[in-house]
Amino acid sequence: MADKVTPRSEDYSRWYTDVIQRAEMADYAPVRGCMVIRPYGYALWENLQSALDKRFKATGHVNAYFPLFIPMSFLRKEQEHVEGFSPQLAIVTIGGGEQLEDPLVVRPTSETIIGHMYAQWVRSYRDLPILINLWNSVVRWEQRTRLFLRTTEFLWQEGHTAHATYEEAEEETLRMLNIYADFAQNEAAVPVIMGRKSESEKFAGALRTYSIEAMMGDKRALQSATSHNLGQNFAKAFNIQFLDRDNALKTCWTTSWGLSSRMIGAIIMVHGDDQGLILPPRLAPLQAVIVPIWKSDAERAGVMESAQALAKELDGLRIKLDDRDDVSPGFKFNDWEMRGVPLRIEIGPRDVAQGNLVLARRDVPGRPGKTTVPRAGARQRIEEMLATIQSDLYARALAFREANTREPRSYDEFKAAVEDGFARAWWCGSAACEAQVQEETKATIRNVPLDQPGGTGPCIVCNSTATEQAIFAKAY
RNA sequence: CGGGGCGUAGCGCAGCCAGGUAGCGCACUUGAAUGGGGUUCAAGUGGUCGGAGGUUCAAAUCCUCUCGCCCCGACCA
DSSP states (O other): OSOOOOOOOOOOHHHHHHHHHTTEEEEESSTTTTTTHHHHHHHHHHHHHHHHOOOOHHHHHHEEOOOEEEEEHHHHTTHHHHHHGGGGGGEEETTTTTEEEEEEOSSSSSSSHHHHHHHHOOGGGGOEEEEEEEEEEOOOSSOOOOOTTOOOOEEEEEEEESEEEEHHHHHHHHHHHHHHHHHHHHHHOOOOOOEEEEESSSSOSSSEEEEEEEEEEEEEEEEEEEEEEEEEEEHHHHEEEEOTTTEEEEEEEEEEEEEEEEHHHHHHHHBBBBBBBOOOOOTOOOOOEEEEEESSSHHHHHHHHHHHHHHHBBBBBOOOOOSHHHHHHHHHHHHHHHTTOOOEEEOOOOHHHTTTEEEEESSSSGGEEEEEEESSSSHHHHHHHHHHHHHHHHHHHHHHHHHHHEOSSSSHHHHHHHSSSSEEEEEEOHHHHHHHHHHHHHHHEEEESOOOOSSSEETTTSEEEESSSEEEEBBB
């Protein structure tokens, strides 16, 4: 666990799996494509969960739980939906030793069973909107899996709402997209681009899909969350209808939106370095670790007393005093760096004598990241430094993305751009141009950013007049 | 599903071609010293060699079958 990881420049995907395992975030499970999220990784998930959950609650959503099993017949009710998901389904055909008449699908997502229940719960416009979120796991039989990024079973939340009008549904879809972006940027320190998915990349059964996209450390894109305006597709398939004020029977408009444990992969890949993880202070399971240093037993007593007092002063922050007696301070430095703890507090005999502490920032390796601060008022300094680390991580990631995003003028420039980063280019909107790009470059349209320059330009592929720019990149 | 690779101690590997009853590094245990950037020395623990069958006096090693995993591609949060 204390060995060095594969450098990112040598083999990025090896680095990624090395770091996760060495930092004890997750481990491979004995089931193909599945992982065990270990306590350290789960603690990160819990922090992420609570930051998101607060935002959901603040916008009027409530949590509920829906079944793991969904009748196969439900999925068939929405044509596009079942076509999109059938290759990825795990299906239970035997229960209690008997063949099931209607096989049960292990949920790949819950739109259908939600639709079934909402149809029963909605009678009047007074019942709307319904704003429910689920924290659960889903199963999609993926062919190629990677820890956190794509596993057969993954943790996520799925929000499902029903509204009286199209406008309200669209407003909700965008509201949640903004919440995801706010969360990603302010909690995870991951800069994201909000945008609309192309027809070919949208959710199976949606009218329109929006996403937030982030650039990883290897310059590839990762879709970090999605928000779908489902139109009336599911409402019609499941008869979610209500009697409106005008006494007319109308069909609902629904939305769904999700963010998964994949976000943990994004945090790892956006911030990590060759020393290991770098976790954003607001989500890190441990915000600071105190490493006491001593030589003699006499020094030990004084140092430990001071370290324990400091730990008490820092109550309320997520702190650990590393009092292990069997490893050297140097080992502990590297160990906690591997795990991405944002701040290390060193306290030794010199510091005790002089009334100082040494603070070492994880995001600034080596000497330059170390500062000696007076023991008095340390808590405030530490809190300030955590806030600085949080915003510096975001700024650094944003600068990296901008440095690796190009606006090519020609198709040749475009091809070079998507080889090594994001390309922002005019796109005429045709599926043919999109397919050609994918065929020739392996890059896909990540999304059409909500933030557009206005005006028109020549489509990067076919030169015809385009009214929107899209982000093209190779993606996870 | 196509291509490639690998299964020998917890992890990483050697041994296999030229069969003779399993070894190295790390980790782990114990002890001592050490301790401001991955500490050292000493002594230990730990393996039905992925599984099944076959050849042989004898199989990690040769033959047949099988299972699993990882990596790269097409599909996906």
